[in-house]
Amino acid sequence: MPPNTETQTFTIQNGLTRLDIQERVKQGDALFIFENKVYKVNRFMKKHPGGELAIRHVLGKDVTDEIRSMHPPRVYERMIKHYYIGDYIRDNNNVTLVSGAKTRTTSTHNHDAPMQIDWQGGMSVKAFNNEIEQLHTKHAQDIKTYTKGQKNLTMLEIRQEFQQLEQELKDRGMFECNYWRYAKECCRYTTFIYLSLWLAFRGYDTWHFILSAVFMACFWHQLVFTAHDAGHNGITGRVEIDHLIGVTIADFIGGLSIGWWKKNHNVHHIVTNHPENDPDIQHLPFFAISTRFFNNLYSTYYNRVLEFDAAAKFFVKYQHYLYYLVLSFGRFNLHRLSFLYLFFDKEVRNRKLELTGITVFFIWYSYVLSYMPSWGMVFAYVMISYMLTFPLHVQITLSHFGMSTEDLGPDEAFPAKQLRTTMDVDCPEWFDWFHGGLQYQAVHHLFPRLPRHNLRQCVPLVKQFCDRAGLHYYVYDFATGNGVILGALKSVADQVGLMNNVAKHNAGVWSGETLEEKN
Known part of the structure; x- marks a missing residue:
């Protein structure tokens, strides 16, 4: 400073x-x-x-x-x-703040163990809807149970418990960056980009180019985790150095603005899941995770009204079906947001450097595309390499879309708000590499500067903190987390259908004809 x-x-x-x-x-x-x-x-x-x-x-x-x-x-x-x-x-x-306390005897599941659900293959649309609706109801009941609580803690008491947790993590060396982990990840990055370029430059058959696009998607998907660390100044701890690392990875290699990401992401960490303020949940016309979006909310981030127009009503009505399809186009949207930021935002730092980086990206990526044998293959390569990065977008939205969007006022303790609005996704330890360690988003939101390679080790300590502070720690396996979010999306989508039916009924009343008479 x-x-x-x-x-x-x-x-x-x-x-x-x-x-x-x-x-x-x-x-x-x-x-x-x-x-x-x-x-x-x-x-x-x-x-x-x-x-x-x-x-x-x-x-x-x-x-x-x-x-x-x-x-x-x-x-x-x-x-x-x-x-x-x-x-x-x-x-x-x-200073009094009521925090949701644990009530093991009435809870729908043990919060110390990941909640799980068995998905049946080949289920019908009706069965699918019933499955996710039951899971969402179960999750909502669990939130209500824990929100009622039995332990009243002041904001100061929660803060004291939280600072005690922070000190314990420091004493255990959890805030120390393990550069050996980055060395191992660099080997993975190098392998993916080498295979992608070798198949693109030396390939002669269709499957060679398709496989090259797949490895390119894997390269971008994995590399963004390190860009995330740089955006949080979590690699060297030096703002200038980490910013240059972020620009190199995000702009020069990925074609995305690290400056836009930092502005967006910092706001997201401060006002997590707040419909008017958090840009990470403002995705109209495609998604609405709360019925509050039906009211034409004003976005303080985008400085405009998020209109719930005819297009929004259509997409939101089917959002639980379109969720994965829409997210597969997420990387294209990141390009759009990056350019809007770099060309029109007045707060841009290092604008020329970032624009240079994105220009370099499109030059080297176009050079790779020049090796494609036809325009059809160029199109296929772009779509495959971009759309197969969608697991990253699923992972990030998974941790928030199914969680609380309430505003409990300025006196809500920081850890209480983060644990209320964020869930963790559990997976086998050997699979951490795929998620980059960031599947533990709740832990990450409590300590954004904590190296992501250490997030798993912090989970038991966070659970102990929740026991002391009377807070609930939400953790699900990947399949159940997807069920929770699809159930949340369907719950809002059903309200759109109900709203449309009410509008039709009212139109019939005003015209002197009821829906029953029409039928």
């Missing part, structure tokens, strides 16, 4: 209450609370590496856990030197 001349004119306050802070925020001051100290960051917001919007979402709030989880300790030291303006006077009458 660079020095700011603004700090030289700060008047240190003896103390500020919550009302003082809220009043100053209304007047235009960018204030937030960190470890019982108040900071003013008006001039720094636009320089924030994580984007200005990430800060705007936390103004006037106590964001101790958010800052600790997403920034290294050296940032805290610079903050107090340049942006501190006074101590926070806590109002003890405004």
